[in-house]
Amino acid sequence: MTIVDNRHQQAMERIQKAFDYVFQQPTLLVRALTHRSFSAENNERFEFVGDSILNYSVAKMLFVAFPTLTEGELSRLRANLVNQDTLAEIATELHVSEALLLGPGELKSGGYRRPSIMADAMEAMFAAISFDADFNTAEKVVCHLYAGRIQHINPKDNGKDAKTRLQEALQARHWALPKYRIIDQIGEIHEQQFVVQCDLGELGFQTEAAGHSRREAEQQTAQTALVWLDEHHPLHKGRKK
Structure with missing residues (x-):
């Protein structure tokens, strides 16, 4: 034992x-x-x-x-x-x-x-x-x-997570993929939180989120970026050539 x-x-x-x-x-x-x-x-x-x-x-x-x-x-x-x-x-x-x-x-x-x-x-x-x-x-x-x-x-998302949907949304608009980077790590190892930034590059939009894992934080930033993208650059108009 x-x-x-x-x-x-x-x-x-x-x-x-x-x-x-x-x-x-x-x-x-x-x-x-x-x-x-x-x-x-x-x-x-x-x-x-x-x-x-x-x-x-x-x-x-x-x-x-x-x-x-x-x-x-x-x-x-x-x-x-x-x-x-x-x-x-x-x-x-x-x-x-x-x-x-x-x-x-x-x-x-x-x-x-x-x-x-x-x-x-x-x-x-x-x-x-x-x-x-x-x-x-x-x-x-x-x-x-x-x-x-x-x-x-x-169900309309077919089970795809926010990072995947953001990537597909940017590709559909012919824009570069987002960049994720850890900008801070907070707390002790057993209670550590990761602060992650999602940068949409040429679109001039950045968002940050904290999570108990890097993946969790990245998913949160991607979801925020998706909402912003749909509001400011809907697919049916303003598509970049």
Whole structure:
């Protein structure tokens, strides 16, 4: 059995609070948060089960939320919700990195911030909940975490995120792609926020946003830039040749 220190214990308690679920067998949660660089008893097999739980749960939520969408449209929406970036974003919001058990090499290289490691831990935790309780309980936790994201989906966007839509909007107008840059990092490592700027270059528009991850901040700036672009340069007029 892996022994965890007080810092990891507190981090795991925060995760359980965010899940609105308390493990009856805490060792399952520890296993879900253990990377292969730390121990032979790691979360890789848990990921296999958690991936299936996640895909089914999100698929069912989308099926109920969007009764008129086709199978292909639902699949595209799901793909954007269960991918590595979204899982890592949720993990960042939950401060999962503070609870990860990593080997010395991964710690030194900043593995606790690596999207793939955080995404894998999320899937492993869904599996751990199903082992600790049952499938329905794990599904309930997934629904709890994804409810807000699904509520804010605009089906007309085909599940594309703000950065992708901004890029396509600029390309449609024959303008250069936006440039994103980190202009500040605020707070301690475990509560760090990234301040990112989105620069539309020749259009003379810049916007900034802060997020718990670089990706989150970039998405926020892209969304603001999209609104500005549609207001000031609608596609049906003023297109640059």
